Amino acid sequence: MTSLSDFTPNEMMTIAAARALSNDDVCFVGIGAPSAACNVARLTHAPDITLIYESGTIGTAPNVLPLSIGDGELCETAVTTVSVPEMFRYWLQGGRISIGFLGAAQLDRFGNINTTVIGDYHKPKVRLPGGGGAPEIATSCRQVFITMKQATRGMVEKIDFYTSFGHGEGGNHRERLGITTQGPTLLITDLAIWKPDPETKEFTVVSMHRGVTRDKVQETCGWKVRFSERLEETPPPSELELTTLRELQARTEKAHGGKKGS
């Protein structure tokens, strides 16, 4: 274990993502990296945040990170557990979710996400698991936050498949399709925090994590990166944030026999 003044890029990513959530949020938690961030938020500055997993658990407060979106502990600690049709109809489609938190296999500069296939859909090079709840999470939640590790393989000029719609080709593309929600408003990576340009909707780096250079951000991104004129440095993790995350991960590994939860 590294010391408190020394943190990994992954830890910074999770903590920066956790900070973006508030106590009043009702958050639909995607599989993977988002789950750690949402639970760190709940265990630090946002104890009353409502976390919802698509398996039907509403207001869940797991002591360890789940291995799957349907782990028993999510149900045991939830305010209520509803059926999956009810989850998607009343809660998601009904407009009751403020933040949808998604991960991505492939992402483009406008926040469009691919988790379906690499290559052609009908003759895929790699068949990925698919969208699950994401296509409607991306359009029914008031805002969408995305978190992923930077790599040119993942952050690409053009995604192979539109699993879920971000800002499409940019500008007012969402509006033109009759989508009334804001879509991706925040991207948190292991190197930086990105926000869409108010006009073009292209993700722009607004803050780099400590020790990260512009070159490093560009080298790990498949499109030409735009940096904000008022570029900031992300405040490093506090002792409380780092301790909370590390304890959560230690509890999780112990509970799952060495396997990291998500």
Added chain:
Amino acid sequence: MAKFQSLKEAVAENLRDGDTVAFEGFTHLIPHAAAHEVIRQGIKDLTLIRMTPDIIYDQMIGMGLVKKVIFSYAGNPGVGLLRRMRDAIENSWPRAIETVEHSHAAMANAYEAGAAGLPCAVFRGYRGAGLKDVNPSIKSVTCPFTGEELAAVPAHRPDVAVIHAQKASKRGDVLVEGIIGVQKEAVLASKRSVVTVEEIVEDFDDLHPNLCVLPHWTVASIVHVPGGAHPSYTHGYYDRDNAAYLEWDKISADRDLFTAWMNENVLDKGPEVFADRVKGL
């Protein structure tokens, strides 16, 4: 009217070659024992419906029993990809399979529409999503009152639903608890259903009145199979066997290893082994 049967009888009586079958369970209560009996009986040319195809669909696909899968997320939960399903899609091994892919919202709505006796489901979905372009069964309708364009998909009407549940009463009523997924909708949408349970109890007289109960006259066959969801879990009985999910990633990575594993652990075994598999979980 629910019949209490052996698993062998229940599967033989309800499933036929070419049927459309939904084995449901949203990471919880996955009917592993029943799926293994279907594999032993070699029931083939199946169209499988499932929101989250996982190990049992990987197994049925790998054994060549499946011609088509209708799904919304195909992964080994918490582990990764489904290697047998990928091999069938990418390399047609052991046979080519057709896939019809939806989002979770579409699948859940399609089950609900099936349960409600409607021909299709209508919902706000698929906006800007690529699946619309590759799945011809995704259409749109215009709301006659507001003019809003909404997504429409055909209702699921499986021949058979197969689920695992906590309890049946002696009369044949079935109790499902915890993460209840789409099991109620899947059973009500299907012509017939097979339910495996952990336990058969005298009656449900002392239960809370709003629990998820399927009345006996909505279920065709009930089978007592303790541990029948393993390596999935049954809330209140045993936990998920996470190690088995990790192990599956290795077994399913290799065709020969897969075939040997299926022979040893499925074809040469019966439903009685499940009770032992959940001891200590």
